[in-house]
Amino acid sequence: MAGDAVAGRTKRELRRVLVPLALAQFICSFAGSNMNVMINDMSKDLDTTVEGIQTAITIFLLVMAALMIPGGKLTDLWGRKRLFIIGLALYGVGALMSALAPNLFVLILGNSILEGVGTALLIPPVYILTTMLFTDVISRARAFGVISGMGGVGAAAGPLIGGLITTAISWRAAFVFQALVVAIIIVLSLRALQDPVPADPTKPFDTVGAVLSAAGLVVLVTGIMLADNDLLLMALFMAAGALLLLWFFLHVRAKERKGEQPLLSTRLFRNRASNLGLVTQNVQWLILLGTSFVVSAYLQVVRGYNAIETGVIFTAATAGILVSSIAAERFAKRRKQRTLIIVGFIVTLCGIALLVSMVSGSPTAWAFAPGLLLIGLGVGAMLTPSVNLVQSSFPDELQGEISGLSRSVSNLGSSLGTAVAGTILVAGLVTWSYGLAMITLAALGLVGLAAAIMLPVNLVPAKDAAST
Template structure:
């Protein structure tokens, strides 16, 4: 038993960091109410959490190589616990953002790469396969438990208890720190590439910021933008600036390698086809999963009026199917090869997206919705069973921490982009559809059209139809006009949701293009499935 003590601490860390995102996604409506804000503000908080992890994950892996993985793991836990405490007590949205999105995100960026390397170091041969299986199972359990636990606490008590509980768990893990050991490192320590870290973080942040704010700023025509560039919305300029900084990061890293200095990341790793395809597919997997996990709770809570616990119950088929498919497919992959399994997974996701589109109606069909959710979970589970093995098979022992950093960066960049992109499309399509429905309804008066136009110019948000009805009454519209405007908004809600879900289908379809680099046969037997790929989000 003593041999597996380290796995208890390391696995619990994985579970906690997957739990967070799934809890927040089912608590969106309550967070909007508690902080007197809008859905787009909570979208920003969720996106920022994943973005902070994506921006600093490679740096976290490098710091573990420099200062020791065990030391960074424990420091990251302390930071994460402090962020959880701040989140549990947050009186304002800004404090929530600081505690959850920034402090917890930085803690996770220190913990996760160190955890992946410590598992690889602590267990060898068949034991490592068992250890990675346990870690992956705990990540899947975080997805399964998160919506139910978060939904129940949010509905009947308060979501804050989740984060208060995390503080207690972190304190217990720190008390058991002697269970986690690390071999003494030999040879010179790598040197930190501070400029590379700053360039990568800034480039990623600007790219995601541009996508996130597109629903507010507009893509080309400016809406509620704080400034304009030559009369255009700043969105594309911000994204372009991020891309240019990433290009500069690439050149900087090449220069450091050419002069024999330690880079933040060895770019030659990305030249390996299997590793590159695995990372890209992993990014797309989390983009689709977190994008859907942002849009679907809005459909269930805002359109259907379900509470957080009822929402968690309806997301349960995803989690259960994902766990089951991941366990079964790990054996199938050994015979069929990762490429075939991943392509089967993407096919399942495409069918699930089409099925979901058919279920987005004013009155939900629970059986059809559960079927679509279960198929989505099957597709995600099939992906989770293969991608970690593919990524880690592309790394040697000395590269494992760096490749782990790339793996978690891809996952969390996908998560942040998924929430930002799907949220942007949803709001944009909602505004466009609302405008069209109002303009095309001959029964609406000119006054109603004018009032709607004024409201749209000040910004549109995804809110319950009761709020739209109340706003129309407050504007002095007659009852018949109030109901027509409300009905137009209700139809626009469904159009926006369908557009957002359709985008995830397009991303899934595009993912087929990168599967050619995946191994057709069984991956390297020496490298077992890596941790965390069963998670959507941090893990």
């Protein structure tokens, strides 16, 4: 049946399933970037600074990255549909709390913590259900094209939609918008979603592993955020984060040797294509969210543009992602996934080069458009094949783990993009710091390109993958 019907589901039923899943990815990605155009409004209203808003954005992305792996594992215990609904409910409560926030602390509690935890619970089921329901490479590419495309559009269109709402009403209304979309998704999900595999609450959950993995990621990225304050403290935090992650790895190995079930199976790291695909995912989101924060902050703080003007400029990136994501199925039929990822990185790097060269010599904000368009086209072209490559590398029984790991790596890239590029930018908030931040993103983009080039030329088909 290969994508036409799975476990008795018709094409129409699968399309109905895809709508709430794609909308969920859209709203979570939207939340990661829409605050970028509210920096001035929010910092004034909440009596804080640009660094304060950057911290809230980074914590939101970091909470997602830190909890995505445990969230993926919980899908086996609680069920994919149930965890999806719980995550949406937490997200909605966090959005409403953010809309009513009187200060930065409450904003961080609502947006960074509750929305972050909700996202970590709801996103793994999106990718697990898609992998299980769409069983061949082409239909899965089509489904992931819709979901990844909506994610990319959410991240790129976040500044525009957020800018429109902020200018027309208030930044607080943008969070009300998120809550309304979440309510719609819950209604659609209750009607359309069914769990293809029953939950097994008797499965053990590796609590120690969950704590170690989350703590390691949080401490590591916190160290990066301290770069412009105290270099010694930054080094200490990064070293502590690395040690915690090493402890996590040793813990996982020890549990497997005892015949127990760890948070993550080491099998996930023995697949070369998947490992390299995870690197490409991390760098893609790092570039997309890093560019969004840097350009948005620069336009508002240095150039003096308001939220709507900043958001309109980002339509170029949104258009690029939308065009290339829509073409995902056609690309999958005609080109190898490896080729699409390589080309995507090359186009994205050309876009960053344009952003640096054209903007430095032009006073008009529209000089940002060509570079943002190329970045949108490049990232949109490689989001789907990277996700498809990683998810298709493992059988159904490992989908909970690989989905959590995959989304954790992607969201870690988002938080690193905001933390690294944002830290460089806010240290000076002048033209030279903007250029340095973008050059840093380009250098990290080269790492992604190198990983893409090292991908196996002949990748294992989805049905036969990672039985290795």
